[in-house]
Amino acid sequence: MIQHYQHIKSLLQEAGMKTTPQRLAVLDYMISCKCHPCVDEVYQAVCEHVPDISKATVYKVLESFAQEGILSKMSTNDGKLKYDYIDERHHHMFDVENGEIKDFADHELDEILNKYFRSRKIDGYVIEDVKLEIKVKKQNKNN
């Protein structure tokens, strides 16, 4: 049932965390879900495999993964907390009508951004990362 057992185990080891069934299940879900779940969604999903996991543990586990950089923490404009497994560099598309979030990977765009910010310095700061929020609407069939 755990899809990426060895991979997950080494992620945990690199982070210096003990391998527990709860962590395996949470991380397995985060890797395979291909979405941006909130704490409760993770909890619900993981419950099916580890029925006696508690929500407090899900909170703690997700938070510690985010600390270690295994997941990234984000939140929607209306304040809902979400976690995102980071496999490759990507931006986010927010559907302004229904709140859906999708990943948006675009290497060419990243190149353009890199190039721009190589010369465009911000006084007093070092740029660590640049991410786009792309607000979208579903296209209407008849335009």
Added chain:
Amino acid sequence: MIQHYQHIKSLLQEAGMKTTPQRLAVLDYMISCKCHPCVDEVYQAVCEHVPDISKATVYKVLESFAQEGILSKMSTNDGKLKYDYIDERHHHMFDVENGEIKDFADHELDEILNKYFRSRKIDGYVIEDVKLEIKVKKQNKNN
């Protein structure tokens, strides 16, 4: 005390909202604060001018302004809800070390993004807006 009385009044009128002291005070604060306050910060600040305002009203007022597009709603990665008065197009810089948020306006960058997304269509979607999240660190004096 209210800095932009006529401007605010017309904003409210355009939005079809009644002009109340609470709304005037909240919007005045949002326009003049030049920051990205959370609900409680708005409440504290407004209390000094309208001592009997209730926090529920601040919630309601901010939310309705956001609905009308007078303010934009955002939240930090750790889930803190913030509101932002929209005067000119800008992006946001997030200081990853201390959580500070600053505006970042850059017309040249906007041109580049516009140009790119003029030809870069996303299947099934219409792009409404594109915003950057720039993660930064304060520059260390000795590098």
Added chain:
DNA sequence: TTACCTGCAAATAGTTTGCAACCCT
């Protein structure tokens, strides 16, 4: 006048914490 708006207090939702028991290594 009247529909909208506000304040209050209670309800709800979301998140964190302390601690005893548990279990990886």
Added chain:
DNA sequence: AGGGTTGCAAACTATTTGCAGGTAA
């Protein structure tokens, strides 16, 4: 064996709601 990890319940914080009374237009 021992310290990190978990589950529980309680505490806490943030946000929403219903409603009675107030007020802008």
